Amino acid sequence: MPGRATIYDVATEAGVSISTVSLVLNSPARVSAGTRRRVLDAVDALGFVPKTDAVARARRGVGRIGVVGPHTSYATVARRVNGVLAAVAGRPLEVVLFDQESAATSSSPLLAGLPVTGRLDGLLVVSLPLEDGAAERLTGLGLPAVLVDVRHPGFDSVHADDKAGGRLVAGHLLARGHRRLGFLGEAQRTGAYVSPSRRRLDGFRAALAEAGHGLPGGDVRFTVHGVGPAAEAAAAMLAGPERPTAVFAGDDVLAAGVVKAARGLGLRVPDDVAVAGFDDGELAEALELTTVRQPLEESGRAAMERLLQRLESPSAPAREIRLDLRLVERRTT
Known part of the structure; x- marks a missing residue:
């Protein structure tokens, strides 16, 4: 029966020692990713509930x-x-x-190190896709959880519409007269989820197609997150004779890399190439960057408030809260 398995059963199933199981459950960062996966797979397969979590569930309000x-x-x-x-x-x-670890850079199962022990009243999962195994573990533990920037069936979530954000940028750049456009997004190592960059690209591409404009494959690039890598990828995109006259970057850090690359090539922003980003923070303000403003602080506040409501009413239906995005026009376009 689920919940009746012991730590000895988990150790046998995973082929590790009891002390290793204890480390995975209490200090997952001290265990290799492969061992952690085996132990957590065994936990899921056996329906094991750590005793400390059973106690924590019985003593709400910690x-x-x-x-x-x-x-x-x-x-x-x-x-x-x-x-x-x-x-x-x-x-x-x-x-x-x-x-x-960021889901974009991790090749191991997402949320593999999800804390399954420790006395918690609730959990917020921020900007990490929730895989089915982790979702089942949370449900089995009876731990209330709210997702931020991601969604999963049966869970409360607070998010923005990334595709709509991509559409906002496309409409703005088309209105400025641009017809050859490019996109620079963050690369990801796993295909287990659709990243924010991919969703923003999807909205951007769809809006361009509806206006009768394509997005050439050579003008869509992905790179490691960071200004330096983004500048290298953008330089390759902008160096050719058929370069785009405007580039939408998946976030403001990548957009900063595009601006750096353009200046390194002697291109004027926005006269020779326009640049738009996504998020809107101090970096965007410093660069006078056109960008899509996400209500980041508001998303955290709304998620926490929803979690408190969930703690008061554990059986209430799950809700999805979608926050609005806004295009902020500045000098880079």
Whole structure:
């Protein structure tokens, strides 16, 4: 029966020692990705519920909320966390951060290190796709969870429409008279999910097609996240005689790389090449970058408020909260 398996059963199923199982459950970062996968697969297969979690579920109200996300990978995640902290200000709640590898750079199962032990009242999953195995683990543990920037059936979520954001940029650049356009997005190592960059590209491409314009394959590129790699990829796109006259970058960091590449090639922005990004923060303001503004702090605040509602009404139907995007026009277009 699910829930009756022991830690000894998990160790046998995974072919590891009991101490290794304990490490995976309590300190997953100290275990290799392959071993962690085997142990968590065994946990799922056997329906094992760690005793500490059973106790935690029986003693609600420990005053601790977990926030799991790629905190060290993207400044946007930190801004979402700022919204989370604003929502709990004045409340007797502790917020604990669990840093995870960006889904774009990880080739291991997403959320493989999801904390399945520890006394938490609820969990926010930020900018990390929720795979079925992790979703089932959360459901089996009875741990209330709200997703931010991602969606999964049966879970509350707070997100923006990335495709709509891509459409906003396409409409703006077409209105400025551009007809040959390019796109630079973040590369991903796994095809297990559709990344924000891909969704933004889909909306961008669809809007161009509806206006009768294509997006040549050579003008769509993906790169490692960062200004330097983005500048190298953009330079290759902009160096040819048939270069695009406008480039939409999947986020503002990549857009900064496009601006750097253009200047390195002696191209004027926006006279020779227009540049638009996505997110809108201090970097966009400093570069006077046209971009799509995401309500990042608002998303964190809304997610935390929804999680508190979920804690009050555990059986309430799941809700999807979609936040609006806005195009901010500045000097780069």
